[in-house]
Amino acid sequence: MSFDFEARHMIEALRSGIPSRAVGQCFSEARPQLLEEIVSRLDSVVADDLSEGMVICGKYGEGKTHLLNTVFNLAHKNNMVVSMLSLSKETPLDKLYLVYQKLVSNTYLPNRLQPGFSQELSCLTPNAPLTSDLLLFAATQLETDRLYYLLRSLLNTDDQDEQFLLQTDLEGDFVTNLQIKKIYRRIFDEKVSFNVNFSKSKHSQDYVAFLSHLFKKLGYKGWVILFDESELVGRLGKKTRLKAYENMAKFLFPAKQLESTFSMFAFTSSYVEDVIESKKEFQNLAEVYPDDEEPIKSVMEAIVDAPQLDPLSEKEISEVLEKIVFFHGKAYGWQPQVNLEKMFSTVDRGGYLLRSKIRSAIEYLDQLLLYGVEGKSSFVQLSQESFAEEPVEAE
Numbered sequence: 001m002s003f004d005f006e007a008r009h010m011i012e013a014l015r016s017g018i019p020s021r022a023v024g025q026c027f028s029e030a031r032p033q034l035l036e037e038i039v040s041r042l043d044s045v046v047a048d049d050l051s052e053g054m055v056i057c058g059k060y061g062e063g064k065t066h067l068l069n070t071v072f073n074l075a076h077k078n079n080m081v082v083s084m085l086s087l088s089k090e091t092p093l094d095k096l097y098l099v100y101q102k103l104v105s106n107t108y109l110p111n112r113l114q115p116g117f118s119q120e121l122s123c124l125t126p127n128a129p130l131t132s133d134l135l136l137f138a139a140t141q142l143e144t145d146r147l148y149y150l151l152r153s154l155l156n157t158d159d160q161d162e163q164f165l166l167q168t169d170l171e172g173d174f175v176t177n178l179q180i181k182k183i184y185r186r187i188f189d190e191k192v193s194f195n196v197n198f199s200k201s202k203h204s205q206d207y208v209a210f211l212s213h214l215f216k217k218l219g220y221k222g223w224v225i226l227f228d229e230s231e232l233v234g235r236l237g238k239k240t241r242l243k244a245y246e247n248m249a250k251f252l253f254p255a256k257q258l259e260s261t262f263s264m265f266a267f268t269s270s271y272v273e274d275v276i277e278s279k280k281e282f283q284n285l286a287e288v289y290p291d292d293e294e295p296i297k298s299v300m301e302a303i304v305d306a307p308q309l310d311p312l313s314e315k316e317i318s319e320v321l322e323k324i325v326f327f328h329g330k331a332y333g334w335q336p337q338v339n340l341e342k343m344f345s346t347v348d349r350g351g352y353l354l355r356s357k358i359r360s361a362i363e364y365l366d367q368l369l370l371y372g373v374e375g376k377s378s379f380v381q382l383s384q385e386s387f388a389e390e391p392v393e394a395e
Contacts, residue, residue: 007330014324015362031067031316034307038071038264042078045262046221051212053252053263055230055302057271058309061355064266067309068226071264075224076110080262081117081215083107084226093233093244097200100207101172103225107211110220117211118167120218126155130217137213141257142206144196146177149184156187172207174200205250209257222260225251230265234275238284241275242296249295252302272304312354318344321361328365336365 034056041052058064068084075082083103087093091102108115124131138148154166162183169175181192196203215223233244251263275281281300285293312320321343329336347360367373 003333004330007327008332010327011324011331011362014358031063031309031312034067034309035070035074037307039074042071042075042080042222042224042262045260046078046080049260051254051258051261051263053254053265055252055265055267055306056309057267057269057303057306059269059311062269062309062311063354064268064309065228066354068228068264068266071224071226072108075222075262076108079110079221081107081109081220081223082226083223084228086228087230087232089232089235092236092240093227093230093247094236094240095201096247096250097172097174097204099247100204103208104171104211117214118171120214121154121167121170124155126152131155133217134210134214138210141213142209144194144198144203144206146180146194146198146203147206147210149192149194150180153180153183153187157183170207205257208250209255209259212257212259212261216259222262225261225263227251227263227265231268231271231275234271234279238279239288241279241281242285242288245296245299248299252299253295267303267306269308276300276304314344317347317357320358321347324358324361325365328362328369332369334369336368338365338368 038054041054044050045052056064056067058067072082072084083106085091085099085102085106087099091098093099104116106115107117109117109120124134135148135152138151139145150166150169154163154170157163157166165175165179166183169180177194177198184190184192198206212223233241233248236244248265251261252265254261254263282297285296285300289296318340321340325336325338325340325343343361343364346364347357
């Protein structure tokens, strides 16, 4: 009996509900209209050398992460760098420097299985044309010129400890301004004075802009940034939620410094009712920023107007089930003799969520494989998202 381990990985990922790019690659036909819009936006980012973003919404367990993984694969096929991260208590959107750290550790270059881009930087030499371009960009196109001194020091130091410090700074473990000035002065015997004193809480977006320029100059067509579980913003306190929206704006409506970058935020469908309406977000904005509501207002409007992941049609569900039958057979070395109409009827009773139907279908096939007959589904519904605020903020 032969097994296809790639197919088994796919089935086990679907069974557990763990997001998988392999699943996104093989189950990418659903919701064609929304995918068509996303592909069109990606094409515009590449062709017009512009940056933009969008928000999508969907019910819990209805396929938001699956869609993000599909976009991940589409972007890589288009020779674009992809970063995908989930917002969390450890990665809150109101603190961009923490988001940047997670962003870097989850950045994948095309045709690379492991995240990271340090190997590309290690190939730079001090006098190469690409190096000159990066240094000029860092010196003139960002809010602070700190990255100019950091990059020039990194490319000219022969001290391994200094190399490690400067490299980790680029990855988001920021060193002090004084350390960079000391290193630069030791190497070039020049005193350093930043045009703007760098603060990680204010200037982390400079690093994001620098990466977007770096990826373009390395020959990639652009950069796609995917934010999952964005609804966790709703658990923040009032002022920190507004700060998180302000940081969202830097990706949804980016300044000119971001080059060929497409950002997508996935929210649960209940976010508008449970957070924006229930917590009176527009009123909060008017109270906290009475004279300057933009761009936060535009961000909230983008969430309200975001396209919804509608439940799959019967035809689309049937196509998904056919693929699950095919991959289940490959995964466990058997040839399922399945009445798809009967299977569909059984799966349809497993719950209204797409994730519920998929896991019910796999359980149905497991029972056929083990016992020769289908049994009753033991699957129970997944819980819903909660937006209770975390008691961590003093306002």
